[in-house]
Structure formats: structure tokens, C-alpha cells
Amino acid sequence: GAVVSQHPSRVICKSGTSVKIECRSLDFQATTMFWYRQFPKQSLMLMATSNEGSKATYEQGVEKDKFLINHASLTLSTLTVTSAHPEDSSFYICSALSGAALLYNEQFFGPGTRLTVL
């Protein structure tokens, strides 16, 4: 199957700092990428949909100015958590859809990034 990587795998930062998380599709071109957040023992909640070359679409309740998403190329999307606070501590997971998608296709998920804000 297709491979999606994320970097870093875990990050610890101080409150008030910004953190950038990268999501890369390694062996396919991804026209659409998704960013999810997962709290302990809970399911994945969609934060935003990222399309290459255009602005991201955010889910209701997700602050656009706090969670900056950039999808500058067909293989890379970044999520920047600005002025992070302890309540932003979570497991962030990206997924990607192949640009050569059939009518129906599955999303390929990255391994996730564990963010801890002190």
C-alpha cells in the first residue's frame, strides 16, 4: 500500500511556542490530505481538509489562525500549531488521498505525531 510519513513522531514544547508537523506521501502524489486529532481513548476527529495549491477547509470549531495548514506540493502538507497551550496536547494524524484516485479509494494514514505542551 501507499506510504505516508510524519515528522516529528513526538515533540515536547513550552507553552506559547509554535510547532510544525510535516506529512509526506512517499510513493504517490496526494492532491488531498486530511489532518485529524485524537485524544486518549477517543476516536479521530477531523480538523481540516488540505488541497494542494489552495486554502485548507477547516471543520467547525477548529481555529484557522491557531492551526495553520499549508499544502504547497503534491507530496507535502504541514500543520503548524501556533502559540501552543497545554490543551493542544494531543495525537495529530494526517492522511492522504492519491491524486490518481479511482471513484472510491481509501485514505492512507501517517504514523501520527504526539504533541505535549508543557
Add this chain to the structure above:
Amino acid sequence: EDQVTQSPEALRLQEGESSSLNCSYTVSGLRGLFWYRQDPGKGPEFLFTLYSAGEEKEKERLKATLTKKESFLHITAPKPEDSATYLCAVIPNTGRRALTFGSGTRLQVQP
């Protein structure tokens, strides 16, 4: 609003003890229903996609089935390595391509 409900929340089985996980969904036209496996601290791993009622798919000890209201993930003679959280998700037939996930079933298989 699309909704996905999974049951049970947690399940403990003995090795070799077959069982089924349930995923009930409410969606404005189903484009696809997906099953994923997630190990602790990792991203979801794709298992199956089902598109229409009556469809079934199998992979090793796992078999997924679909009706108009729910999907089942049957686990036959499970092994300890099958221990994981199993997630069900749907995509509606509205053009939206993001997945709506259920809360998952945490499966533990004891030797």
C-alpha cells in the same frame, strides 16, 4: 449529520474465541464504509472498504459485512496479535471525502 456508533466499546477474548464487532451508521447516502486497525501510538492501518449492502470482504481471520444500517467485523479464531483498536468510518455520498469515524472497539485477545 453523519454518525457512526461502534459496539462494544471494549472486548476481551480468549485465543481462538470467535466474535463480532458492530458498526452502526447514519449517513446521507453511503459512498463507502471503511474498517481500520489502530495499534497504540500509531496511525490507523487500512483493512477493508465496503460499498453496498450485501458486500463481504475477507482478510486472514477477519471478515467484514455490510447492511443498509450496519457493518460487522467478524474475527475467527483470534490470536493475541489481533489485539488492537478497530475503527469504523464512513464517507457520505455528498462529495465530502473526509472520513467520519466511530469511537472504536478495543479488542484484547488473551493467550
